[in-house]
Amino acid sequence: MWEIKYDGQWIAVPIIVILAVAVHLISLQVSAYEFTTLEPDQTNLVLECGKVLAPWLTFVIAAYGVSSIFYGEGTFKNVVVSSAYALVPYVLFDAVYVGVFSHLLSLDEKALYYLGTAILLWWMLILFFLQFKVVHDFPLGKSFLVAGISLVGMIVLWVLAALTYLLTLQMIQFFVQVGYEFITRGP
Numbered sequence: 001m002w003e004i005k006y007d008g009q010w011i012a013v014p015i016i017v018i019l020a021v022a023v024h025l026i027s028l029q030v031s032a033y034e035f036t037t038l039e040p041d042q043t044n045l046v047l048e049c050g051k052v053l054a055p056w057l058t059f060v061i062a063a064y065g066v067s068s069i070f071y072g073e074g075t076f077k078n079v080v081v082s083s084a085y086a087l088v089p090y091v092l093f094d095a096v097y098v099g100v101f102s103h104l105l106s107l108d109e110k111a112l113y114y115l116g117t118a119i120l121l122w123w124m125l126i127l128f129f130l131q132f133k134v135v136h137d138f139p140l141g142k143s144f145l146v147a148g149i150s151l152v153g154m155i156v157l158w159v160l161a162a163l164t165y166l167l168t169l170q171m172i173q174f175f176v177q178v179g180y181e182f183i184t185r186g187p
Contacts, residue, residue: 001082001127001134005074008081016084019091021052030099034107055154059083059128062153063146070146072136082135086127093120 025048028038064079074082097116105113132143132150 001085001130004082004085005078005135008078008085010077010081013080013084016087016091017053017056020056020087021049023091023095024048024052026095027098030095030102032102035098035102035110035113056083056087058154058157059150062150062157063128063131066146066150066153067132067136067138070136070138070142072132072138072146074131074135074137078135079131082131083128086124086131089120089123089127 025045028036028043028048029040060080060083063083064074064076067074067079094117097120101113101116129143129147132138132146133140136143136146138146
């Protein structure tokens with residue numbers, strides 16, 4: 001993370017994020033039938049891409065906002081680049097792990113399969129946490145505090161997005177109903 005703070009490049013961000021989305025889609029395709037939760041014909045490509053992009057983008061926004069409030073040293077570029085690099089373990093290992101172990105292990109051994117995916121997830125979470133510690137130069141306690149508040153910030157962003165969507169939908173339905181009444185009943 002120290003090297004990324006000073007030498008990280010913007011060009012790596014879209015490459016790593018696109019690779020993470022591609023790995024997620026590949027993992028869905030190469031996973032054995034016993035370990036998959038989606039039917040192939042019911043898979044929505046946009047939704048599956050959003051499962052990677054939306055949490056990452058929400059984390060970047062929340063982490064930068066909260067870290068700025070707590071006087072973190074990292075710039076927006078540092079947060080974006082280090083957050084992208086935190087996805088590297090997923091990019092490197094997920095599709096291979098899923099492709100190999102979902103076909104080697106039986107359903108009775110699914111605990112081993114999920115243990116590997118949990119280790120990969122924890123590795124990425126540690127890298128995201130190290131972002132607060134190294135990029136923003138926070139002490140350990142403050143890093144935990146800022147990380148926790150950033151998670152709350154992510155939830156708040158999702159709630160605000162849902163409220164905006166629902167209110168916009170209600171407003172559109174209202175105007176459609178008014179237009180319908182105007183057309184059918186006249187002025």
